[in-house]
Amino acid sequence: MAEEGRVEKTMKGGRLFMWNGKVICATLISLMLALSFGTSTAQAWTPEEQALLDKVKEIASENAGKWSLEEAAKSYKGVTLKILADAATEADAPQKYDSEFTDKTGIEVVWEQNPWDEHRSKMFMDFAAGTGIYDLVWVPFDDMASVTGKEYVQPVDKFMRDPKLLDPNINLDDYSEPLWKYTSWYGKPAKPYGFPCENPTMILWYRKDLFENPIEKENFKKEYRYELQVPKNFAQFYHVAEFFTRKKGEKLAGEELNRDFYGVGCSGKRHWASVCEWMNLASSWGGPTWGGTLDENDNIVINRPENVEALEYWISLFRFSPPGSVDWYWDLKTTAFQKNIVAMALAWNDQSYEVEDAEKSEVSGKMGYDIIPTQKYPVSHFGSWSWTIPTKAKNPEAAWLYLQWVNSRDIALKCALEGAMPSRKYVFDSPEISTIPFMPATKKALDYAFPRPVHRPEWGEMGEILALYLTKAHRMEMTAQEALDKVAVEWQKLLGTSIVYQPKTQ
């Protein structure tokens, strides 16, 4: 109860500050930060990394007009490549075009796809056993520090430097730097281990039809004294969530509701869904370095005051979220939209196809997409997977040729049109892609994309601990401060680094 009271107080404070001068300051600061931070978590290429990229460019220009895939693949004709991948659209799409690769090279391609948990089990088991069954493996970037540190996968720079194997149209400039870097560059000094293959990022989903409804607009203005608009900051987000939360029998857009309707859909399950969602808030409140978990020196900042405030805010949103959402992960959030019971959510862009699918969704064509509101820093939490070639792969060169081909502009565009999330700027900029409703928001969001602390091999366990205490906090088993202090202490045992903000509740 004390916690609820505190959250209420925070939000009342939030309402007030909407209308005082601080708002103008906050907006100005946000704008300035947006301009100056943009890719605030991105690290510039180091001289060694830049040297490699320059070398690749040089070889590519020498190879221009001389190199062909058919010629490069001659020695590997008859080889069968086995790929282990996630059960995702991004993996379904290339399979439709694999025959083109086989026709050109004589190399067969066989895919094995499994759901997330099963995929990771297979991947780690296979790597640990060193079977060499797979020539290409999709690795979630959460595991890249581990699999590169354990040398389960091999760097691909040697293939890039080999004129016989380098496609002159590799166009490395096409990759968004932070996306490629956090996904595929690991080690000291960092080396590329592949290219991004599945890279969703979080955006704002909202019900455009409701936001544009004249009755709703009028009512909102009466109640909050400003225009109903796509929330630009989290105070507005709270207002809109509160405004659209209605009981069965009340009216929404002029029609009587036959069931309860909610302003926002949150994911509260003890799952990475809650971690990813909350990390957006923590980063927006206190800065996006490693999702607001660690500082640049890997010291622990998870319990910084901004994060505590962000957690209190997140907990307060659950009063406008369906009661069942305390047990939701991301798929159920999508279902809630499809069933027309929520107005807004922070969601993964790759799920947008699902809410736009008229056969599955009651809100197809009624959705709007934008970047996540900004508290102080503009942010978008992204997840990513990397193509990798296992160290024990039996056909690494043939695997590289496939990797290069499947990531070529032409195939990447075709795959994006099949529903895969693009990672190349070329694909984003193509007219066919930019007209997809959520792509402009996605492209914009990627400018503010930040990763979780995937550079730490301990991240898997850290994420589990965070998920546990986030749930404990929103279930009111402990305060936001207690929960994050506890996370900080548990993380210290794992990482051995210092806690910057000494726990107040331990």
Added chain:
Amino acid sequence: MLGRKYMGYLLLVPTLALLVFLSIVPFVYALILSLRHLNLKIPRLSGQFAALENFRYLMREDAEFWHSMGITVLFLVVVVGIEFLLGFGLALLLNREFRGKRILVSLAVIPMMIAPVAVGLMWRVALNYELGIVTYLIKSVGIPLKEALLGTSLTALPTLMIIDIWQWTPFIFLIMLAGLHSLPKEPYEAAQVDGASRWQIFRLVTLPLLKPLIIIALLLRVIDAFKTFDQVYILTGGGPGNATDLVCMFAYRTNFKIWNLGYGASVVIVIFIIILIVTALFYTVTQKKEEEVT
């Protein structure tokens, strides 16, 4: 003669070999792993010898493990107790001939025949707060349900218990019914001649005669309930918080999410030892009581 003597042993070889490869070898391997610092995710933990450090941490410092152990014990005591009472009660009720008995018995065992994963998925849909049939029925009879049953610490564990009871009561029921069918008639006739009441017949004839079956049924259910994993994995993932983090879920997370195989192996060994002790105690106590009775 010699050939005949060894033939028995020879015939046992395939079974023993299977047992060795499927049980003993993995167990010994787990034991070796439990003495090492091995984490597939953390490069610095690459299998260094840890002596008993994993066990020391588990037993003395890991509060999460003991929390899991505590709720597992609570879970199994409640579910096995209720399943036994319901299953035995149903068996006594249906231990007579009537029309439609076969159909009723067949229907009663359906939950037990569904794979636990399917049970989990089925209940996940049924318990969905917004769209599930169970939630709808609860609300439609006027019970106020403010949050999802699996979404609060107060109701998540009891909900899992109810699902387990729904699925496994038929198991006890079937064993007890088969036992009741196979009981000899003579002791009952003798008791009736002696003028025993129905309660006395149940307490002094039926129960002692069914005792071996009861022990086996309870033992199997205790072991099985201790190993409950599928429903927890699908329905709650151990949450909310750690309210349903039964010990097998804890072991799964340690081994296959965090990939701390050394520590995970020590968790599994401790679970194994606990089950062994429970089984031994169960047998010793029941054997003793049997001896006292005879």
